[in-house]
Amino acid sequence: MLTALLFLMAQTAAEPPDPDRLEQVREEQAEAEKRAEQLREEAEAAASEIEDLESDLIALADEIAAAEKRANDLTGRLSRLSVEEAVLTDALKEDRATLMRVMAALQRAEMQRPPPLAVSPDDASDAARSAALLAAVAPQLEERAAELRNRIDSLAEIRAQIGEDQTALAEEEAELESRQTEIAGLVDERQDRRAELDETAQAEAQEAARLAEEAESLENLIAEFIKRQEEERRRAEAEAAAAAAAQAEAEAEAEAEAGRQVASRENSGPAVSFAAARGALRPPAQGQVIVGYGEDDRIGESSGLKIVTRAQAQVVSPFDAKVEFAGPFQGYGELLILSVGDGYHIVLSGLARLYTVSGQSVLAGEPVGQMPDRADPAPELYYEIRKDGAPIDPAPWMRPGSRSG
Template structure:
């Protein structure tokens, strides 16, 4: 948990009161010229000042205790948020898998119905043949010699037709049984999907409650961040390109004192929106200027303490910020004569986005045509960029832990588009080392379902 200074009205009053008390002491001790040697300090005044100082110290202890309680409360809420976000993402995957199974079952039902429909003509002819045999059965062999030949012919026809009819009847029964099972599976899967959707909604509500509680507690502890947010907002207005923005943020950070990374509350707490635009789509960036900017980009102060792992050592070990499918990868042709600088992750509507690694939020908000952009500094000159979120749940200057919620993807409109078969919400992910884009994929622990390329 980062150690924040708690600048409240009470603490400012305490500083003024303490300064005033020492000023009075200095005044009484100094006196005025020769009279300072003739007169001793007023005992009553000294006693009053000592009493004020004692009261001030008591208030200081009380304020420090309150600040410590707030820090503990925020740490507890962050631990709960990490767990809640993990549960939400697990429910999202359950819902997605259930939706996929339901789609497959509905497709299987359509295929079976089409097959049965195509066999209707054959079935009608088979039934007609059976009805004719029922109305005109073959004659008995012992009636007339002429009838014997007819009976033999009828027996030959029946010997060929009956096995065929029986085979067709068995196939039709099997198809009907399969169709019946598929329809039962559809009903069961719809119930499963309903339960999973309800559980997801409940987990999302709990996550919203925890986020609100954390913001309330953090607001009491985070007054010092306001100046930093204003400064970052000013930089974002001045920056013309994304590389220039990172350069300004790093230059600003290089002149600040180092701050400790957040300490995990407990080892057991480790976590097991607008369409994003690729750099080619996000607006013109002069390549020559950008190369010069990237070359002069400082490495930045490390955010990872010695007791915590380094981002450079975490290859293949971190999780994607959301459940989804990678649709575009680093280095692919972007369709505009350039190459992708990151990867695109197609998510479900309302998908929860979490921090893939411990770090500090250095930018959060709209930036040029990237839409809602989030930049996470993870030390060693590495920055993780996320674009396409509809909502951002963090603020500039905040330290976040791996698995902690960062924001959410687009919701109701995206759901309607997904139902119509249109493109799902897409999160754009870009990793940069000393300002230079690098391939993010080697850092993620990917399953075959999520990986591509």
């Protein structure tokens, strides 16, 4: 800036600078300051909008988690009903075959005429025994037929329940798909709003800095021109150096203050410490834990939990956190590392899509990604908690009733 000022002074030593240009620059600077103030107001409003979006995301994430749990329950119920239907069908087939054999035998006995009295006593005795057998078997056949009718009615009820559950499951899955589309839209809207705010703020800051520098240069030129040329040169250099130093100091102080504010926001941490949240963390996804901490995971002892989820299941942050890493990692799919304070980190892997980027802050329950869109094999989410770099069992940290996923 000092070199540019001396160059302009040398060029205009024979004639004074244009005061109209200074006035114009001052007007432009005032307008830039006005726009900057408007931008600050917009930034506050945008921050409030982003907070509302994040609250909506968390509420919607809770609704999706409940819907996924209902869908999982319906899937399990359908599986159990199908097994019960198969068992009852086999029993009915066996009962029907037995009953048909008994009925055929009775029909054959009934078709045999009683022997005449003139025949031998043995034939008369056989006829009497057949009649007695028929009389004894008839009540049992009637009871067996009644039992068979009851089983047929039970099978019809089970099949009707299966039909109702299949309809309910289809409705839940349709609702899930709609909610997942809605949450993806909210995530995109939040990201676009942040990007727009950052871009506008940077442009206005650059424009304000340019106008301030131009106004300061012109003011110095006009103030120094009315003095003797030699004295003007020396004073201009000293004043320009002082102004540059003051501006640099002010800019450095402003940058340091901004850095302190950012660091304060980033390092302030959640109101409740992570260590105090043991036993109260929400699950990162709805599903079933198929591998526990310390269990065999085909490649060795597991350092975390493996949760099998539905296709495209949402994944949320279990706690307020800062995203330390977000991206693909060595065949693990999309990987997230969340810093939650107190030396603790949460690791989530196996995702197909991420809603966050490194350096971003997320709230407890905020959606951070989505699982792959496949049913066979079902998606598997790996969930790990580390304290000072060493893995610990996540199960005792989860809410009661959610430790099965």
